[in-house]
Amino acid sequence: MRRLLTAIVTAIVAFVAAVLVSASPANAAVGLHISGRDIVEANGQKFIMRGVNHEHVWFTGQTGSFANIKAKGANTVRVVLGSGKRWGPSTDVPNIITLCKQNKLICVLEVHDTTGYGEDGAAATLDEAVNYWISQKANLVGQESYVVINIGNEPIGNTNPGQWTAATVAAIQKLRTNGFEHLLMVDAPNWGQDWQYVMRDNAQTVLDADSKHNTVLSIHMYDVFNTATAITDYLNRFQTNGWPLVIGEFGWQRSSSNVDDQTLIAEANARGLGYLGWSWAGNNDPYLDMTNNFDASQLTTWGLRIFNGPNGITATAKEATIYGGTSSPSPSASASPSRSASPSPSASPSRSASPSPSASPSRSASPSPGGRTCTAVYTITNSWPGGFQAEVKVTAGASAITGWTANWTYANGQAVTQFWSATVTSSGAAVTARNVSYNGSLAAGTSTSFGFLGSSTGTNSVPAVTCTAS
Structure with a gap:
């Protein structure tokens, strides 16, 4: 009788254990991850990137920019790094992550050396970019809730853009083989603009190559996307197919030949897509700089448009819940530029009161x-x-x-x-x-x-x- 009871108990324990194992997903989410076509946090809350690019590798002393970008309302910063092939190497990754976390920003880290490979002879390969990430693995593991790895910036130029698919698949698989569980971001070829539609037409192949199913595609929109039709047609293809996408770079429509930024951000807002404008400062070009010489009190026309314009960062950004955020930043912190004739009385964005909801008459x-x-x-x-x-x-x-x-x-x-x-x-x-x-x-x-x-x-x-x- 005792043997029979022991056997029954053993069988029950084995059954319960099997049920618990089968109930656990094979690839449990770690930090930021993809769900359908959305980026979500570890707790399942959708996260929509609203932020800017910061040219850190060329201006390593401008560490105050992280706080200034946050004060303008951003929830994400895309940080330019160098692998050592052309710029850098960036060996201050721990400090960058700390600055992002201190300022409650999601940190998209990208290797810029790959820009225009195949057309620019000095550019690094995506495989070389992966080697850089592997060298930084100790600094990145454990930061999956805060850090997105953008494997390489605009990794293929206009010369043989078809090589992008195999190179991107290999890069993703090499990172996964080396134990990276982070959300990965991959840029399009054609200097990021995908005007020959290599990324669009091979998106499923690239996404399927990720054993963690945790990759988001990134399009850079400049002069190729100077009409509303060009923008909406491209975005429609990804939405129809359920592919995750962010707009990783874009400028503003200073002339009719430039990207239609107002359509871009309106469509991104309507579709729940993230966007990251280029860039906070450092270009010495009013078409690309949002501030004059990194001065947050001197927003350029581009800065005013992306932060304070309709569907801009101020109106639509929501802080990641990993930092405790649930609502958009206060206009008293970020919508009222310091050049305003009637500045907000509060200088500290974290202490500003939330605005009263508008009836939008x-x-x-x-x-x-x-x-x-x-x-x-x-x-x-x-x-x-x-x-x-x-x-x-x-x-x-x-x-x-x-x-x-x-x-x-x-x-x-x-x-x-x-x-x-x-x-x-x-x-x-x-x-x-x-x-x-x-x-x-x-x-x-x-x-x-x-x-x-x-x-x-x-x-x-x-x-x-x-x-x-x-």
Whole structure:
């Protein structure tokens, strides 16, 4: 009898153990990982990257940039490193990770030496980039909740971009074989812009090569994506196929030949895609720098657009839950630039109060008379004590227009303090906004938007707007 009872107990224990083992996933998630087409944290909460690139390898002394980028509202920073083939080697990875964690930023680390391989003779291979990551393994293991490994920046140029698929598959598999469990990010060929669609057409092959199923694809959008159609068509392909994607670099539409950044960030926001603009500073080029000489109080036009524009970082970024974040940063910390006529009283973003939710009222104007007409819709997109953010959408009438002017008059003492994507002037309560060079020409029925920050002293009613076209 005792033997029978012992055998029964042994069988029950074995059955329970088998059930527990079968209930555990074969590849349990470690830190940031892919779920469907989304990036999620270890706790399953979706994380959408909203941030910028920082040229650390060339400006290693600019460590204050991490805090400044966070203060503007970002939740992610993509950090440029060197493997030693062209730049670096970057041996300060532990310090970089510490700076990211201190400032509650998710840290995307990338090797820049691979840029344009095959076309640029000085570039490193993806395999050489992997060797760098292996050399840094001790600094990276255990940081999977905070660090994404972007294997190599724009790893293939325009010469034989088809080699990208095999090289990327090999790089992913070599990292997994060496024990890396991090979320991996892979850039497209064609200098990141994939205009020959190698990444798009081979995405499934690359994703399937990852034994951890933990890879996100990254597209860099510059002049190849200068129209809304080019952007939406590309993004649609990835969404339809359920492939995870982030926009790892992009600039702004200074002229009609440049990337349509407003469509890009609007589409990213609507689709739940992450984006990382290039870059905080260091290019000495107003097309690429968000600040003047790393000065967070001197945002360029590009900086104003990506941080404070509609669908920008301030309005849409949410801090990773690993840092305790659940809501977007306060406009008093990041939406009110220090050049504003009415700056926020709080200098510390971590102590700023969250803004009061806006009811987002809007009013539209009747078309202006004449053969060429336009309408304008004024919408308050966010508000907080003493200030607000607004957007005006201008739409051409039945005929194409080559320019537009929007006018309104405030009734409650409001004032425009900063603006982007328009030239705005004020005379007392009267405000006039005119198109800039890249958004004046609109086809019949098409729209463009401009935005601004304003100060208010209490009531903030929406004014009537008139629009005239040329």
